[in-house]
Amino acid sequence: MKxxxxxxxxxxxxxxxxxxxxxxxxxxxxxxxxxxIENVEVYNEAEQQATSVxxxxxxxxxxxxxxxxxxxLAGYQSGGERYATTTTAAxxxxxxxxxxxxxxxxxxxxxxxxxxxxxxxxSMDWLGYxxxxxxxxxxxSATTTAAxxxxxxxxxxxxxxxxxxxxxxAVNGLDVAKLTFIRKADxxxxxxxxxxxxxx
Numbered sequence: 001m002k003x004x005x006x007x008x009x010x011x012x013x014x015x016x017x018x019x020x021x022x023x024x025x026x027x028x029x030x031x032x033x034x035x036x037i038e039n040v041e042v043y044n045e046a047e048q049q050a051t052s053v054x055x056x057x058x059x060x061x062x063x064x065x066x067x068x069x070x071x072x073l074a075g076y077q078s079g080g081e082r083y084a085t086t087t088t089a090a091x092x093x094x095x096x097x098x099x100x101x102x103x104x105x106x107x108x109x110x111x112x113x114x115x116x117x118x119x120x121x122x123s124m125d126w127l128g129y130x131x132x133x134x135x136x137x138x139x140x141s142a143t144t145t146a147a148x149x150x151x152x153x154x155x156x157x158x159x160x161x162x163x164x165x166x167x168x169x170a171v172n173g174l175d176v177a178k179l180t181f182i183r184k185a186d187x188x189x190x191x192x193x194x195x196x197x198x199x200x
Contacts, residue, residue, distance in 0.1 A: 080104030084142070093117045093155065099137065100126040109142035113149050121157030121189040124181065133183040143173040157188045174198045
């Protein structure tokens with residue numbers, strides 16, 4: 001009696017089934033890949049918006065140093081830290097610690113008439129050393145006694161200037177002065193003082 005080889009047929013059937021499965025998976029993968037490629041092509045063919053870019057305005061500005069002119073189309077708000085002190089000295093020489101860092105507003109309270117002399121221009125590290133470097137502060141006489149004055153005097157290398165409507169270099173109690181320091185072409189510094197008198 002002859003034995004039929006059923007194992008051979010079984011292997012043939014299994015092989016055909018596996019071939020069909022692999023073929024189906026490959027076809028599905030190719031179909032998905034084609035769809036992805038078609039989507040990319042459609043995306044690339046989409047109408048592009050015409051833009052006008054000034055190449056000089058491209059790029060980031062990491063850190064505090066800006067090497068190009070800045071344009072603030074929506075305006076900007078500036079500010080900094082407040083420095084406040086009280087003194088009863090008749091004369092005092094200002095120091096860098098009162099102007100360095102992020103200070104932009106100074107409240108100076110004095111109980112008597114006081115003369116404040118600026119530090120030497122060569123020690124103004126917070127200003128920088130390039131001609132034209134500029135930094136401004138709002139200086140307020142915080143004393144409530146209007147007759148008490150704070151008078152500014154120039155230190156070594158400081159060229160003190162006042163606006164033509166200012167009678168002197170004194171700030172009365174509760175009045176404000178804007179102090180603008182500008183580095184000159186040499187080691188000297190211009191200090192421009194503009195005084196504002198209390199209005200109410």
